Amino acid sequence: MEFNQTSVEYADGRGRPVLEEMTPRQIVDELDRYIVGQKAAKKAVALAIRNRMRRQRITDAALQEEIHPKNIIMIGPTGCGKTEIARRLARLTGAPFVKVEATKFTEVGYVGRDVESMIRDLLMNAINVVKREASEAVEEQATKHTEERLLDYLIPDSRAESKGPSDPMNLFRAFSDLSKFGQQVQSGMQAEQEKQTASGEEEERRRRLRELMREKLRSGEMDRREIEIEVEMPGIPMIQLSNAPGGEDFDSQIQNMLGDMLPKKRKKRRVTVEEARRIIHQQESEKLIDPDRVQSEAIKRTEQMGIVFLDEIDKIAGRGAQGPDVSREGVQRDLLPIVEGSTVNTRYGAVRTDHILFIAAGAFHMSRPADLIPELQGRFPLRVELEKLTRDDFRRILTAPENSMTRQAVELLAVEGITLTFTDDALDEISAMAYDLNEKTENIGARRLYTMMEQLLEDVSFDAPERQGDDRNVVIDKAYVQARLKGIVENRDLSQYIL
Template sequence: MPSLTPHQIVAELDKYIIGQSAAKRAVAIAIRNRYRRQQLPPDMRSEVAPKNILMVGPTGVGKTEIARRLAKLTGAPFVKVEATKFTEVGYVGRDVESIIRELVENAVFLVRAEELERVRGEAEHRAEKRLLRILLQQAENSAGFDAEGDEGGSIRQRREKARANMLKLLRAGALDDRLIEIEVEKKRTPFFFGGPGGEQLDLDMQSMFEKLLSSRSTQRREVTVAQAKDILIAQEAEALIDEDKVHPLAVELAENAGIVFLDEIDKITSGHGGEGPDVSREGVQRDLLPVVEGTTVKTRYGQVRTDHILFIAAGAFHRSKPSDLMPELQGRFPIRVELDDLTKDDFIRVLTEPKHSLIKQYQALLAIEGLELIFAEGAVEAIAESAYYVNQTTQNIGARRLYAVMEHLLEEVSFDVPDKLTGKVIIDRPFVQARLGEIIKDEDLSRFIL
């Protein structure tokens, strides 16, 4: 895990998320504390628990994005789950331990990706040798070489020369379009133990059935040399990876660097005025408590301790308040941060400042069709004003409102490119007001509510 300082973490988050400095500081400190904990003596290290975070704020202000970007920035396995998922099918709901199983699966994916990158050089070397052997065999079959009775070794010499020439052409990419046949492995699993109740199936039994029902076979496929190169590299890389090494590393990564984002936690409080009995919501809290508190979860990759996994919970808390959570669960989220509603100025910044802002995305998309999209002075402000107005007069969905507004604003432009529009289009304030003026006039605003 990169040893980024809190200031560096916040600076990276600032590239993608506008405002919310309190939330950014909280997660930056939490991540840095993980690095600090790893430097402690083993006996003290085991005693230092993560300080879980509760984010309170309306939808669309950056709660999920902060957690997601944080995980990507640190290379940590990440899981986002809505707490309401555990109440959808009644009191039993989903098995809350499935959160940790999914986290470990993500950790396995990350570790395997690192291992694949580590062995890539050797895999490319092996794949090149296999590919060269196939190409030479194809050439020999066409030329009718016969080594029997080869007096003086002339055929062998010709083969060595052909091999050197073929290798040169292969590395230069001159053979990329040539068709060859290779063996491709198929793995098929006739049955899948998923769906309701699948997570409850004993993991050892499930693993046994998967091994019994999974079957491997190969088929010959005609592909280009360029395609064959990628397929053979992937096959060789898979063969070089030691799964017995990957799984323990993945478990360790999940235990010490995993991030679980529990969204909509306000909707499982007894104070939330939603449908369904309070006992169901309180039951979910009781089920979540041991996982957040620290327990051992059995997965197909081994036992996973949850003591040092960072849990970030989030909710709007419109109809309830954090104190409506069970006291025991409240105590497991000692850090509380409030995220602010987005203002018109925030919308202007959201549209322009992030690394891949919405305006930059539309400009890049239409540039593919040869259209230069220019936003004149005042246009961005007019877009922000419209989005802010709709949020204030209907349901406030934060920055997500900009998606609907921008799509409506550029609907005709996107439709007419490239058939009717080419060259350059300038978006100015009058253009924005003409296209979005009906938002102001339309009382129910049904077309603009996501």
């Protein structure tokens, strides 16, 4: 099967191919823009995403149903890029995505979240994505409706229907003298004609005023003006209904169900036109969106494109149940049917997990993947070991990614008018110190650089608003780095607490 690999521009005009057109190599190149190294892990997730596209293009429905995703376990020390790969992958794919920590879950029967809650979270993520897309589709229509409602609030209709001589019954009641009836009818008809003429002139004045106000609204001149609008309030207050395991999900579902059944309360609020536009636009968008179509599309995307990133899976490895903790093996067994493929009931409908991609990650310092129960091991057939970061990796992390730490520091201080510059020897020294510190103490990977950069720039950042003249040009060189960090790095006790 041939895939179209034509470059298609993103909405922001960056000119890179959209995901459906991307080859595995292009997916890896995209991840390289934010994550240093870890080629094996990037390759594995790129193939997993590409295989999902291949499956969706198979025309044989029966065969398509039989092809299941190959779940992945990423093994590597903390701070080496496991979570960042998943986070960037989610942004790249645009697919329903949820990141959960395995340590949050407890065995069924204990207080805590049950494993099915991650599928409910995944579906909620999909619903939000589909709602956002639907809102964009009706944006123009909702904007028009919002503008008309704002004009109604700004120019209220003060006309009131009056009942007077124009009403035949009132004429009979008002004039019992039959001899004067004809004269009164004629006078009433004349008054009615004058009233209609005045009404037409009033209507024309209102139309001109409305158009003038419309121009002011569009130009933003009315944004600071306050008006009184009606907003919908929840029909029932937030209450806790259950203390049972998974009770927070049960509470949420009951609240939503009752909220849909009970009539909405309306409350008047005095807000600026700018805020009113946002509130009314949201109300108008919701009126134009079909909730049933949103839910069905969200369930479809969750089942066919959903990605669950299960972090800290090594913390539930091990089969011992001694001690006060909940059995970790019990959590693993609860995960089995979800990962293998089952049906999870949600308030929006049943969700099948057969084709959801699960990516697990863990450092496995105190345990091994083999400590997971065999059934769960078999449901994660692909294992990728992430490499420990080297000095060169630390050096590249400081400068290579688009959102590198040095760039973030430069841009933050530029807000205060500070020109911050890092020399090459300073970056080399920071990298060497971070690597050595990870070797001597706990290895926390690239996260070590965050603590070192904060310690390095603490004084500059603190004094930034008061700096004047040449003091606003700050150069970070090797000598400055050594003066700020070397004493702490060499003192192991200090480095354990500060860095």
